[in-house]
Amino acid sequence: MKKNVVSFLLMAVLLLVLAACGGAAETTTEVEAEANGEAQQAEAAEITLTHELGETVITKNPETVVVFDFGALETLDQLGVEAAGVPKASALPGYLSKYEDTKYENVGSLKEPDFEKINSMDPDLIVISGRQAEAYEELSKIAPTLYISLDYENYMESFTENVNTLAEIFEKEEQAGEELASINASISALNEAAASSDQTGLIVLSNGGKVSAYGSGSRFGVIHDVFGVKPADENIEASTHGMSVSFEYIAEKNPDYLFVIDRDQVVNGEAKASEVFNNELVNGTNAAKNGKVIYLDPSVWYLSGGGLISAVEMAKEIETAIQ
Missing domain, CATH: 3.40.50.1980 (Nitrogenase molybdenum iron protein domain)
Structure with missing residues (x-):
């Protein structure tokens, strides 16, 4: 009888140990899975864009954005994204006159960026085009800098790519698609006439x-x-x-x-x-x-x-x- 009791107790202890180990293993697996998920989310939040001047890694939905290209500025504005700084030393198109307000920083002119002002803003993204191409390296030292341009020989393809690139950065793909569809429809009618x-x-x-x-x-x-x-x-x-x-x-x-x-x-x-x-x-x-x-x-x-x-x-x- 005593032997049976001892055997029973030993078996119970063994089962408890195994259960504890299994629980620990399960908990470890859950932690690892959660960590992997967070890592994947962090990785997904970044996109790498290749352009004429190099390669730029950008975190999606950047908060403080400096925009030198007026085409990019109007696209972002139309998509509901406001720039924090624009080149107000150059004349702004009338439909972008809102950026003359003092709440938007003046970051120089189209040809001469104000590096000191831009640096003080600690931007998350800088968007430039041909007029600022020579300043790309210096601007890239301040923040991720995206260069966009228009291929005049393939205008609509280039234009569409630029719009989609900006939309992807700010997760505005659906809205951009609707805007592009409307523009393409009107251009098609114009071309036909x-x-x-x-x-x-x-x-x-x-x-x-x-x-x-x-x-x-x-x-x-x-x-x-x-x-x-x-x-x-x-x-x-x-x-x-x-x-x-x-x-x-x-x-x-x-x-x-x-x-x-x-x-x-x-x-x-x-x-x-x-x-x-x-x-x-x-x-x-x-x-x-x-x-x-x-x-x-x-x-x-x-x-x-x-x-x-x-x-x-x-x-x-x-x-x-x-x-």
Whole structure:
């Protein structure tokens, strides 16, 4: 009998030990699983973006954001994301005038970032484009810096990629998709109307009395390549600064639409293009005779472009012009 009791007690103790070990093992497994889940969440919160100037690791939903590119700024604003700092030393497009308020930091100009001010803000993200490309390395020392650009030869693809990239950072993918769908629908209708016409257009930039022409694949080539307006000259070399031309050239090409972008208006605050183009050579063109010398909004076309707001405004201006 005693042996049976002892055996029973030993068995009970053994079972208790095994149960304790199993519980400990189960608890350890749960802790490990929880830790792994947290690690995966932390890893998922970061995205790595590759761009022309390098590779940038960004934590999603950054709180303090400095934005130098107006196209990116308008896209973020349209998606409900406000920047903490913008280059207020440069003229802001009218539709971004809210950022003139003192609650938004002035981080310099489009060409000259205020590194001291930016550093004092301790930003989580800095967004730049071509005008600030030379400052990329120095800005990257302050915070993760994302470089975005527009490929003028593949405008809509590039524009869409930029919008989706910004949307991904701030988890606004669904809203961005809706905005893009609306823009694509309006552009498709515009392209159909413009492409069905035989009338031609010429795009020029007015700068201090000098004139540059832009064709397909160029900075303002979206008018031809995306909106569908036939070019008055198919041999303009694609470039950022355009092809230097004379008023004799404009008269020779005789466009039905003359699209004019007045750089002086946004850079110097003085609209001069209407005076410069009021001459005998221009007035003899089909465009002038039919009231189709169109002065495009330079804050949209020259200062900004490539954003959710400017894309809509650009399409509207061309749609109004060709009606």
